[in-house]
Amino acid sequence: MSTTNAPAKPGRSLGRTLLQGGTVIALLALIGFFFAMRPDVFLSFTNVKNILFQVSILAIIASAQTVVMVVGDFDLSLGAISSLAGAVAAALMLGGVPMWIAISVAAGVGLLIGLANGFLIAYLRLSAFVATLATMTSVVGLAYLVTAGTTLFSLPEGFNNLGQGKFLNVPLPVYIAIVISLIIWSILRFTTLGRSWSATGGNQEVARLSGVNVRRARLLAFTLAGVVSAIGGIILAARLGSASAVQGSDNMMFSVAAVFLGMTVIRSGMANLGGTMVGVTIIGVMSNGLNILGVNSYVQQVVTGLIIIAAVTLSSLKNRER
Amino acid sequence: MRKKFTGIVAMAAVAAVAALALAGCSPTASTTTEEAAPFKVIAFTSGNQTPVGAWWVKAVAAKATELGWDLTMIQGDFDFTKMNPAVESAIGQGADAILDGYTDVASIGSIVTAAKDAGIPIFAMDSATETTDAFVAQITTDQQGIVDSTVAALDKSLGGLKGKTVMVIGHDPHPGIRMRAGLAEKAFIAAGATIAGGAIQKVKSPATGRTEALALVADYLTANPNGLDAVWVGWDDAALGASKAITEAGSSAKVTGVDATSEAIAEIQAGGSFLASIEQPWPSILDSVIGYMVAYQKDGTLPAKNYETVTTVLVDVSNAATITPSDKL
Numbered sequence: 182m183s184t185t186n187a188p189a190k191p192g193r194s195l196g197r198t199l200l201q202g203g204t205v206i207a208l209l210a211l212i213g214f215f216f217a218m219r220p221d222v223f224l225s226f227t228n229v230k231n232i233l234f235q236v237s238i239l240a241i242i243a244s245a246q247t248v249v250m251v252v253g254d255f256d257l258s259l260g261a262i263s264s265l266a267g268a269v270a271a272a273l274m275l276g277g278v279p280m281w282i283a284i285s286v287a288a289g290v291g292l293l294i295g296l297a298n299g300f301l302i303a304y305l306r307l308s309a310f311v312a313t314l315a316t317m318t319s320v321v322g323l324a325y326l327v328t329a330g331t332t333l334f335s336l337p338e339g340f341n342n343l344g345q346g347k348f349l350n351v352p353l354p355v356y357i358a359i360v361i362s363l364i365i366w367s368i369l370r371f372t373t374l375g376r377s378w379s380a381t382g383g384n385q386e387v388a389r390l391s392g393v394n395v396r397r398a399r400l401l402a403f404t405l406a407g408v409v410s411a412i413g414g415i416i417l418a419a420r421l422g423s424a425s426a427v428q429g430s431d432n433m434m435f436s437v438a439a440v441f442l443g444m445t446v447i448r449s450g451m452a453n454l455g456g457t458m459v460g461v462t463i464i465g466v467m468s469n470g471l472n473i474l475g476v477n478s479y480v481q482q483v484v485t486g487l488i489i490i491a492a493v494t495l496s497s498l499k500n501r502e503r
Numbered sequence: 504m505r506k507k508f509t510g511i512v513a514m515a516a517v518a519a520v521a522a523l524a525l526a527g528c529s530p531t532a533s534t535t536t537e538e539a540a541p542f543k544v545i546a547f548t549s550g551n552q553t554p555v556g557a558w559w560v561k562a563v564a565a566k567a568t569e570l571g572w573d574l575t576m577i578q579g580d581f582d583f584t585k586m587n588p589a590v591e592s593a594i595g596q597g598a599d600a601i602l603d604g605y606t607d608v609a610s611i612g613s614i615v616t617a618a619k620d621a622g623i624p625i626f627a628m629d630s631a632t633e634t635t636d637a638f639v640a641q642i643t644t645d646q647q648g649i650v651d652s653t654v655a656a657l658d659k660s661l662g663g664l665k666g667k668t669v670m671v672i673g674h675d676p677h678p679g680i681r682m683r684a685g686l687a688e689k690a691f692i693a694a695g696a697t698i699a700g701g702a703i704q705k706v707k708s709p710a711t712g713r714t715e716a717l718a719l720v721a722d723y724l725t726a727n728p729n730g731l732d733a734v735w736v737g738w739d740d741a742a743l744g745a746s747k748a749i750t751e752a753g754s755s756a757k758v759t760g761v762d763a764t765s766e767a768i769a770e771i772q773a774g775g776s777f778l779a780s781i782e783q784p785w786p787s788i789l790d791s792v793i794g795y796m797v798a799y800q801k802d803g804t805l806p807a808k809n810y811e812t813v814t815t816v817l818v819d820v821s822n823a824a825t826i827t828p829s830d831k832l
Contacts, residue, residue: 219726228725235718330557331830332740334766345751421717421747423766425740426552427710472722475700478707478715 203495204445204456207488208463215470222473230351236465237354238263238420239435241413243457244358244365245406246436247443250452251369252402253382254302254309258294258317260433262407263414264426265324266291270340270415271333271424280340288411294320295407299400317433324426334423344419354416361409366454368405378402382451435464438485442492463488541573542800545593545623547614548604549579549586554764554830555785559604562786562832566793570800583610591617600796603627607678608637624799628785628792632682634810640795644783645812646679650686652817653759656779657733658694660757665695667732670723672716672741673703680737683761687735699723699731706741716744724752731756739767739780749776763818765828772823782816782826 215223222228242259249256266287273283294316301312346353369375377398380388389395413432418424442463443456464485471481546563550556560578567574575593579586586606594601594617601618603611608631615637618625624639631641658664669691673684684703691698700723706715720734733756734749736742742760749756756776760767763782770777791811798804818826 222726225725231721231725235721325552330552331554332764332766335769417714421713421744423713423743425713428713429711431708431711431714468718469722472719473726477702478705478719482707 232465232469233355234352237358238417240358240461242432243436243439245409247457249406250440251378251382257313259410260430261317261320263410266411266414267418267424268327291407291411295404299403303396303399328426332425341422438489445495543573543598545575545598546602547577550605551578558832590614601625603630632678640806642811646683654690667696669696670699670734671703672736674706684737712741713744716741717748720745720748734758739764746777779819
């Protein structure tokens with residue numbers, strides 16, 4: 182028996198290791214590939230800073246998406262909420278409202294929309310797909326109303342500095358993304374609320390029987406996601422120095438992709454913040470690396486889709502392995 | 504039995520007389536209706552969510568009111584599966600003329616067919632970059648003229664284009680941008696410039712044009728510090744992203760765009776990397792198209808040519824203050 186089992190162990194172990202660390206290995210392979218192609222540029226401080234700057238907004242919105250996906254749902258309206266929040270902040274500031282009040286109101290708008298999503302899904306039992314799709318449609322319309330279909334610009338210098346300023350030669354959005362990610366990671370890891378989210382995402386019925394208020398947990402997850410994505414939109418408006426109804430709309434799709442990529446990082450195959458950040462980094466590294474190599478943007482989109490398929494396949498294989 | 508038969512005959516007779524009376528009256532009634540009926544126009548645009556498209560919707564409605572037209576306005580939100588059936592349905596209910604604003608002829612094949620079948624002419628503005636028999640009139644801006652003036656502005660600013668590196672940023676789904684980006688690439692190559700990246704850089708979505716262009720230029724400048732002399736962009740929103748990337752990288756490269764939005768005009772006036780844009784005279788183009796429709800309404804006259812281009816104005820620091828931004832029309 183022992184001779185039969187002995188040769189199989191290393192192979193299984195290697196396979197498991199590859200499955201377990203496949204996404205991180207893919208990230209390292211991407212970095213290695215682009216570094217080999219452009220050793221003078223790719224890992225330079227300027228370019229690493231460039232990558233971090235480019236993914237900082239996505240990191241914030243993907244953090245929000247992670248919270249919702251930990252609960253076992255997803256939110257299609259996060260990109261639209263971020264655009265609306267940026268537009269609201271910009272419109273208020275152009276109307277003479279002080280910067281921090283405008284930012285607070287914009288974040289409050291995100292909170293209210295998140296609350297509405299949570300109510301529709303947790304209490305009225307609408308599917309997350311239908312509810313957030315409907316919310317997204319209305320929110321995009323609201324953003325057009327707020328901006329009157331134009332781009333709002335000439336925002337206050339202090340506001341623009343939030344997105345364009347630097348500390349120790351690193352752009353402020355990078356710090357903001359790190360702080361938000363750490364807060365969300367801490368909530369997920371160390372609080373009762375975070376554990377109730379994980380329990381809800383694992384099995385709602387078991388969570389309910391264990392004393393978790395599943396409805397409230399889902400409501401709070403969508404509400405937090407709304408606020409966080411609104412902050413992402415506000416930072417995006419500050420980074421661009423302007424706000425339009427649809428700017429950053431691609432962040433919704435990429436945030437889901439980042440969370441899916443991140444789900445392959447840990448053994449349980451559940452959404453997790455560390456994994457999401459790996460996913461965000463993969464998307465950022467790939468976009469930056471392919472741009473540096475001069476690869477057509479259409480090809481970039483195809484490659485991004487293929488990598489997501491590979492990640493989801495990997496995740497599926499891991500689940501079977503379990 | 505006999506009484507019942509007489510009743511049926513009487514009812515049939517009444518019905519026959521009524522039918523004859525209606526038939527006899529109908530030509531007169533129809534003539535009266537035609538004389539009183541206003542000119543019925545179906546107007547549609549897919550670009551109503553853009554600033555210029557939003558202006559067009561309001562401007563056409565105002566013109567229709569002024570001219571006493573019966574206007575059906577259909578706004579497509581870039582969703583042709585929603586817009587095209589709505590227009591076809593309106594065509595089915597009858598109209599005298601159709602007005603297309605900013606909707607590419609390639610996307611409205613079913614509308615063109617339905618209009619032809621119904622014998623309704625389509626008048627259009629900025630809906631094709633070459634002559635097409637889909638429209639009885641189509642007026643747009645001179646794409647070659649746009650390229651000539653922006654390339655000349657860069658040539659002047661850079662002290663010649665020979666040996667310079669220029670990035671060209673386009674967006675293929677928009678026929679106007681696709682055409683002028685192609686013309687610009689040719690013009691730069693002919694002037695001895697090198698195209699950065701070896702080809703036109705393509706932005707995937709107008710909604711994210713600014714961030715996409717920002718990333719494209721930032722990444723290029725990271726890989727090639729001081730490797731750009733200019734960025735030619737097919738529209739202002741993306742040009743503003745390119746301009747921001749250049750400023751952040753500390754590059755001295757110059758940028759040109761197209762559209763003359765208020766934000767672009769402000770950047771031009773600020774004297775930074777944003778060198779110039781293009782004003783496209785949409786109000787006068789709309790006036791011309793409406794003029795053709797009024798002539799058709801009057802006596803059925805159609806324009807002699809079905810494709811016209813009009814000249815544009817280069818917007819630079821010398822005239823920026825005098826230009827009405829396209830998002831403030």
